[in-house]
Amino acid sequence: MKGSVIKYEKDNIDTDVILPGPYLKIHDYNELAKHAMEGLDKDFHSKVKNGDFIVAGRNFGCGSSREHAPIALAYSGIKAVLALSFARIFYRNAVDGAFLLPIEIDEKSYKSISDKDILEIVTEKNEIKNLTKNQIYSMKPFPELIGKIIAAGGLFNYKP
Amino acid sequence: MTKTLFEKIWDSHVVVEQKDGPSLLYVDRHLVHEVTSPQAFDGLRMNKRKVRRPDLTFATVDHNVPTSDRSLPIIDQISAKQIQVLETNCKNFGIQLFDIHSPNQGIVHVIGPELGITIPGATIVCGDSHTSTHGAFGALAFGIGTSDVEHVLATQCLWMDRPKTFEIRVEGKRKNVHAVTAKDIILSIIRQMGTSGGAGTVIEYRGQAITDLTMEQRMTVCNMSIEGGARAGLIAPDEKTFQYLKGRQYVPKNYDECVDYWQKNLKSDRGADFDKSITFHADKISPQVSWGTNPAMTTNVTDTVPFPEEYAKGNPDEEKAAIKALQYMNLKPGTYITDISLDRVFIGSCTNSRLEDLIEASKVIEGKKVSPKVRAMVVPGSQLVKKQAEELGLDKIFKDANFEWRESGCSMCLGMNPDILAAGERCASTSNRNFEGRQGAGGRTHLVSPVMAAAAAISGHFVDVRELDLN
Numbered sequence: 001m002k003g004s005v006i007k008y009e010k011d012n013i014d015t016d017v018i019l020p021g022p023y024l025k026i027h028d029y030n031e032l033a034k035h036a037m038e039g040l041d042k043d044f045h046s047k048v049k050n051g052d053f054i055v056a057g058r059n060f061g062c063g064s065s066r067e068h069a070p071i072a073l074a075y076s077g078i079k080a081v082l083a084l085s086f087a088r089i090f091y092r093n094a095v096d097g098a099f100l101l102p103i104e105i106d107e108k109s110y111k112s113i114s115d116k117d118i119l120e121i122v123t124e125k126n127e128i129k130n131l132t133k134n135q136i137y138s139m140k141p142f143p144e145l146i147g148k149i150i151a152a153g154g155l156f157n158y159k160p
Numbered sequence: 161m162t163k164t165l166f167e168k169i170w171d172s173h174v175v176v177e178q179k180d181g182p183s184l185l186y187v188d189r190h191l192v193h194e195v196t197s198p199q200a201f202d203g204l205r206m207n208k209r210k211v212r213r214p215d216l217t218f219a220t221v222d223h224n225v226p227t228s229d230r231s232l233p234i235i236d237q238i239s240a241k242q243i244q245v246l247e248t249n250c251k252n253f254g255i256q257l258f259d260i261h262s263p264n265q266g267i268v269h270v271i272g273p274e275l276g277i278t279i280p281g282a283t284i285v286c287g288d289s290h291t292s293t294h295g296a297f298g299a300l301a302f303g304i305g306t307s308d309v310e311h312v313l314a315t316q317c318l319w320m321d322r323p324k325t326f327e328i329r330v331e332g333k334r335k336n337v338h339a340v341t342a343k344d345i346i347l348s349i350i351r352q353m354g355t356s357g358g359a360g361t362v363i364e365y366r367g368q369a370i371t372d373l374t375m376e377q378r379m380t381v382c383n384m385s386i387e388g389g390a391r392a393g394l395i396a397p398d399e400k401t402f403q404y405l406k407g408r409q410y411v412p413k414n415y416d417e418c419v420d421y422w423q424k425n426l427k428s429d430r431g432a433d434f435d436k437s438i439t440f441h442a443d444k445i446s447p448q449v450s451w452g453t454n455p456a457m458t459t460n461v462t463d464t465v466p467f468p469e470e471y472a473k474g475n476p477d478e479e480k481a482a483i484k485a486l487q488y489m490n491l492k493p494g495t496y497i498t499d500i501s502l503d504r505v506f507i508g509s510c511t512n513s514r515l516e517d518l519i520e521a522s523k524v525i526e527g528k529k530v531s532p533k534v535r536a537m538v539v540p541g542s543q544l545v546k547k548q549a550e551e552l553g554l555d556k557i558f559k560d561a562n563f564e565w566r567e568s569g570c571s572m573c574l575g576m577n578p579d580i581l582a583a584g585e586r587c588a589s590t591s592n593r594n595f596e597g598r599q600g601a602g603g604r605t606h607l608v609s610p611v612m613a614a615a616a617a618i619s620g621h622f623v624d625v626r627e628l629d630l631n
């Protein structure tokens with residue numbers, strides 16, 4: 001999985017800025033995508049490309065349980081969010097619906113990655129290659145359940 | 161072997177346990193609302209699945225319902241559609257719905273306890289992060305997303321990794337029980353532990369200041385557990401819990417037998433080990449006001465807006481976050497909290513919209529008028545709260561003071577319905593999140609107790625409510 005980075009050097013990016021409340025009435029996923037990150041970055045929709053990654057700080061996706069948040073990101077083209085940590089419900093929503101990969105990275109990798117860097121994520125090796133900077137970072141392995149749900153392609157395909 | 165309350169509830173609900181792996185947990189009650197359920201029902205249809213236990217599933221409309229006159233049609237067509245879709249889904253799948261005209265309609269976390277759907281020792285889920293509210297009854301209750309909602313509808317079970325246990329003790333007594341409220345207790349806890357201090361844990365709130373709380377106050381505390389990052393918050397049930405629930409519509413028919421069981425089983429054993437523990441002292445807690453853009457950015461009403469470097473205590477990321485928060489909030493460090501003037505006041509939300517909240521707020525405003533600079537509204541949490549408040553004449557007190565008295569729903573807590581802040585407006589709000597844009601794009605939220613919100617409405621700025629006569 002290869003893509004370009006959109007970096008927000010910020011902790012506590014909450015679901016209200018990822019997908020603001022007024023749009024929770026929308027059922028069409030492509031329509032939701034038009035409002036992704038609108039509370040934080042008005043230019044997100046115009047700059048995001050299919051296959052991009054978001055890089056952010058601690059407690060990404062805190063707040064509301066709205067699955068609309070990972071859906072809006074996924075339908076914008078985001079394939080993974082790399083963050084120092086995630087809020088639990090966002091994390092589960094991201095993998096349950098097979099929307100995107102929530103990947104925990106360490107402080108050093110977080111600081112090393114810049115906006116627009118090209119990364120290659122190799123989950124089988126728990127490895128992130130920064131092709132722009134020629135660096136290699138490790139990602140925190142998925143917990144057992146999460147790894148299995150991801151491998152199955154979402155919660156409903158998961159059989160213990 | 162000694163066990164905590166959480167461990168007892170968890171262990172009694174495990175359907176499948178895997179060594180070092182996730183557990184499949186049985187769900188006793190599933191609450192459903194219009195915003196996080198449509199895709200879940202679509203998924204059931206697509207896969208030709210039924211709702212496994214419609215008798216344990218209860219639905220209402222709360223997030224996007226207008227709080228204006230309910231005899232009129234809903235103007236926002238997209239909201240109207242979402243509400244109608246839930247009605248159709250409930251009809252097709254045989255689920256009890258408290259619709260927009262039901263006397264039981266209300267915020268899902270207000271009506272669950274009110275109707276006795278919430279009971280001690282149960283596992284309760286809902287597609288809403290503030291499901292932690294129900295932990296006030298000694299239920300293990302947590303928010304889930306739409307895929308999990310579909311999974312629970314189909315199977316009545318949920319895959320989960322076992323959380324860790326976190327004991328938060330609040331010892332001693334509050335100095336002024338009307339001015340220092342449950343909201344001030346939980347805000348001061350989150351202020352200290354941060355927005356992710358509870359991550360991966362289920363909190364059990366204990367100590368005299370917690371057991372002293374009424375059931376409605378306990379709900380306020382457990383409600384905001386999620387703002388500290390916890391999966392759930394719990395308080396062991398006691399006589400107050402059993403009295404509160406007695407005779408409510410949906411409690412089990414063998415209620416007295418249940419109480420016997422709950423009394424014997426639903427408490428942490430003496431000497432049970434928690435993975436972590438912190439202690440607060442109730443007599444040191446002051447009325448709280450949030451100044452920033454997450455609930456941990458909160459301070460005492462008698463303090464000033466902090467300088468970012470002082471708030472950050474050497475953490476450069478925190479300092480940056482504080483600078484940005486102050487910009488968004490348009491506040492200068494060093495400003496006295498009591499000098500912050502307001503445009504709007506909102507009393508409502510699943511945190512603080514219950515009868516006692518409205519009674520406490522009404523004491524502040526009785527015989528007074530809302531400041532001419534302020535627009536203030538009260539949104540009761542449910543139709544039942546509204547009816548009970550009207551029987552006590554609270555609607556008259558609020559209306560005489562120039563508060564708007566509205567119909568029940570989530571309203572301005574999350575800005576999904578027409579009740580929103582305009583850009584730049586500053587609001588004293590009894591809700592739970594002060595995130596950027598939460599109450600409307602560009603709106604500025606200060607989280608406070610109902611008493612503080614009411615006092616701010618009258619004065620036009622925050623006041624030290626301990627100086628008011630609230631008895």
